[in-house]
Amino acid sequence: MERDASVLLTDLYQLAMLQGYVEQGMEGTAVFEFFIRKLPSNRAFLLAAGLEQALDYLETLRFTPDELDWLRRRGGFSDRLIDYLGRLRFTGDVHAMPEGTVFFPHEPILRVTAPLPQAQLVETRLINLLHFGTLVASKAVRQVLAAPGKLLIDFGLRRAHGAEAGLLAARACYLAGMAGSATVLAEQRFGVPAYGTMAHSFVQAHDDELEAFAHFAQAQPEHVTLLLDTYDTEAAARKLPALAARLRNANIAIQAVRLDSGDLGEHARRVRRILDDAGLKEVRIFASGSLDETLVSGLVAAGAPIDGFGIGSSLVTSSDAPYLDCAYKLQEYAGRARRKRSEGKATWPGRKQVFRRYGADGCMAEDWLTLEDDALEGEALLQPVMQEGRRLAVSPPLSAVRARAAAQVAGLPEALRRLREAPSYPVYIADALVRLARQVDERTA
Amino acid sequence: MERDASVLLTDLYQLAMLQGYVEQGMEGTAVFEFFIRKLPSNRAFLLAAGLEQALDYLETLRFTPDELDWLRRRGGFSDRLIDYLGRLRFTGDVHAMPEGTVFFPHEPILRVTAPLPQAQLVETRLINLLHFGTLVASKAVRQVLAAPGKLLIDFGLRRAHGAEAGLLAARACYLAGMAGSATVLAEQRFGVPAYGTMAHSFVQAHDDELEAFAHFAQAQPEHVTLLLDTYDTEAAARKLPALAARLRNANIAIQAVRLDSGDLGEHARRVRRILDDAGLKEVRIFASGSLDETLVSGLVAAGAPIDGFGIGSSLVTSSDAPYLDCAYKLQEYAGRARRKRSEGKATWPGRKQVFRRYGADGCMAEDWLTLEDDALEGEALLQPVMQEGRRLAVSPPLSAVRARAAAQVAGLPEALRRLREAPSYPVYIADALVRLARQVDERTA
Secondary structure: OOOOOOOOOOEHHHHHHHHHHHHOOOOOEEEEEEEEEEOOOOOOOEEOOOHHHHHHHHHHOOOOHHHHHHHHHHOOOOHHHHHHHHHOOOOOEEEEOOOOOEEOOOOOOEEEEEEHHHHHHOHHHHHHHHHHHHHHHHHHHHHHHHOOOOEEEEOOHHHOOOHHHHHHHHHHHHHOOOOEEOEHHHHHHHOOOEOOOOOHHHHHHOOOHHHHHHHHHHHOOOOOEEEOOOOOHHHHHOOHHHHHHHHHHOOOOOOEEEEOOOOHHHHHHHHHHHHHHOOOOOOEEEEEOOOOHHHHHHHHHOOOOOOEEEEOHHHHOOOOOOOOEEEEEEEEEOOEEOOOOOOOOOOOOOOEEEEEEEOOOOOEEEEEEEEOOOOOOOEEOOEEEEEOOEEOOOOOOHHHHHHHHHHHHHOOOHHHHOOOOOOOOOEEEOHHHHHHHHHHHHHHO | OOOOOOOOOOEHHHHHHHHHHHHOOOOOEEEEEEEEEEOOOOOOOEEOOOHHHHHHHHHHOOOOHHHHHHHHHHOOOOHHHHHHHHHOOOOOEEEEOOOOOEEOOOOOOEEEEEEHHHHHHOHHHHHHHHHHHHHHHHHHHHHHHHOOOOEEEEOOHHHOOOHHHHHHHHHHHHHOOOOEEOEHHHHHHHOOOEOOOOOHHHHHHOOOHHHHHHHHHHHOOOOOEEEOOOOOHHHHHOOHHHHHHHHHHOOOOOOEEEEOOOOHHHHHHHHHHHHHHOOOOOOEEEEEOOOOHHHHHHHHHOOOOOOEEEEOHHHHOOOOOOOOEEEEEEEEEOOEEOOOOOOOOOOOOOOEEEEEEEOOOOOEEEEEEEEOOOOOOOEEOOEEEEEOOEEOOOOOOHHHHHHHHHHHHHOOOHHHHOOOOOOOOOEEEOHHHHHHHHHHHHHHO
């Protein structure tokens, strides 16, 4: 397997610290955990994603000769460090919550146990991957909650933040329950179903709108979705009955129309009436254009006759919360639990586990955060996924991850599925953890 | 040169439309322009970035045999289209504003003139690159305006949206006037100066904070910046005089300290006093931790003794405006000007140029948007950069782009450099353009 990115995609301080560790022979076992510190407003839960890419990264981690040469020429690093980097592979263990798991602040979703320099070096890219996957999956699931039963498609690639963001956003959206994405590469790489319609330019490039529709239908007879708003939405809709009759002779059906501007609910009602009056009841209406879960749920609540939504920029940038307050922190080194006490950013020390308890209705009832060896009741959410640098099992197919996410969301208490003003879910800190934190503080005071 | 991303990183509808164009023989010359529709709130201007990556993309555009095979197996595309894609290269012309140019809504910063299928296919990735570069450069310049003369470093890689976002954000930040980035790869790829300190984990991994500081200084004797807030910021600062004396014997100087939590202004004042009282006046104070331009300008205005700032998540995600309302629209095809009239999204037709006029003080005074051949007074901002698929000149080094950006920002009217409540800059629409729009509307009515 090839690397998705250069190992130099890291913070300079990682290399500076590695130099310190290597010079001092500090290669004991370190335990780092990745967690989210707090929920953004309007979020009641998070959906874990990005583990698959994180494990790929760890399995393929290495410095190429070119990268080592560049570091040598750059200066600032000892030959000893560069030799060390040349030999470096990830040989540690990883525990993680499976992708598609619902989780909450302070609960680690990934734990790395590895020689200190390895566990340190991987910090930047692990956060980069887990943060973004979780960010978009946690946003995408809100679209699914906003419009149950509707066809929801990711349209965000063009305004995603670069190539990888576009690709991984498509994956996270599908994982979270959306139907697919416009991004072709996400179908090739991950099997995310690709959906596509047409752009205004296709209509504009023709001198006649009806001719544009006919050409598009002939070129894509299996997937005829026509964009109506280039000039006048209802005027375009009124051209469809005659076109449908023409196409029927060629055994082509108009499957759907797309509305992309103006008052989408009002246009949908008018277009629905035009289509229905012409007997085109089977033609579906798809809407797009600056949508987000609030607008979508408003359209659904108002009974707008819209069968599906294309959601783009707000979704893939998680625009109401474009980043999560997350961290990857050292919890143990050389057999001793550790924590920082920085104001407002203190962490819980030690190797931790999350135990989830369910109510009589089968729904999630409460989580307990404690030490790994404090065997509490409940389902242990962190599971071993990598040992000595190798995956313990073939990763589940994305469809299985998606099914897990759906089951997890279905298992949320009803109130937590609200798009706003949801209550907090109870996450308790076990006594064992509180005691350990106190001991660590006394030692480092 | 290699491609930075698969050509399949595009929207499915591009391929669907190409099938239509190819089937109909619609390979006439198309003109598309990229522009921003409106400014986000709290933005008075935009800074163009991403052109370099856009031109790389166009020059390396091609489908590999593997990609063609996959498309064939996938279905939905004709052999004729797949053969066409196999031969496809970008053979068109590009006009653009140089990177680092200040611009405003409705002003195209890039124009593509190429056979319709080529100009269409490149839409998604061109937007993806120009949007993100401009988004972050336009955010980063606000940090520079907030803290003139301070050392400003991009710390955002971990929470940037994926690998490419982290890398290109570092470039955009430097281009916009920041001093550098923590991202090592940005130094290797673009020459963006890399800066690094240490993480809390380095302190935590040691049983003693002072020992951690000493080890770090020995490992990085040229770049000693010590992180003070792992346990107690002032307590850590009080350890420095003795450490500085020890290190002086080894000819190592503590260059700076970093504060990363709590009330940064208050901590900076206390730490400054501790350092000054010990004669460590040359040790600089660097601050980080959930900063943005508003907080930074507040600290500067309050006279906090902070010499530099590390700014991360809010910067690289442009968190107050995580996307721009931008578009790449067909303005002409087969010799005829075109535009869409979609509600709230109508565009100005034709091949356009922006003429900028300057006042007696040398500052920008007003812009005129008009047709390319309408030779108005002023500086023409769009220049030819690519002809028949090849760059017309070697791209300027990033340092030159950075100098241009600095000169452009210095040429803004003073009021436009405010971080909030800046007035609008006048962009006039020339009569020639208004007349053409009317003609196009009459033709397509």
